[in-house]
Amino acid sequence: MSCSHSVVLLNNALKIAVMENGDLSLIQLCLDKEKRDITESVIAIYQNELNLLSDVVNLLVKRAVFHKQISSVDELTKLTTELASYCADVSRKLNDRRS
Secondary structure (H helix, E strand, O other): OOOEEEEEEEOOEEEEEEOOOOOOOEEEEEEEEEOOEEEEEEEEEOOHHHHHHHHHHHHHHHHHHHHHHHHHHHHHHHHHHHHHHHHHHHHHHHHHOOO
């Protein structure tokens, strides 16, 4: 796999890396409790930025539900809107770095 030249960290749980060929890599960060170290696992590699950002919003919403950070439809709506806006900002940063 090609090494990335641009990386954006999302909520200390996910990372998006721009690959040398321009593809986008979605990486999950996990804590290895035995080694007390952060491990990285590639979830997927994308050519389409919109698909990547859709998956990021979905994964972060699922994470919030799992960790009981949201518990109502109103909270879900608010979080989804915030994450979509956040992802739009990330997208702009990535596009600036890719240019």
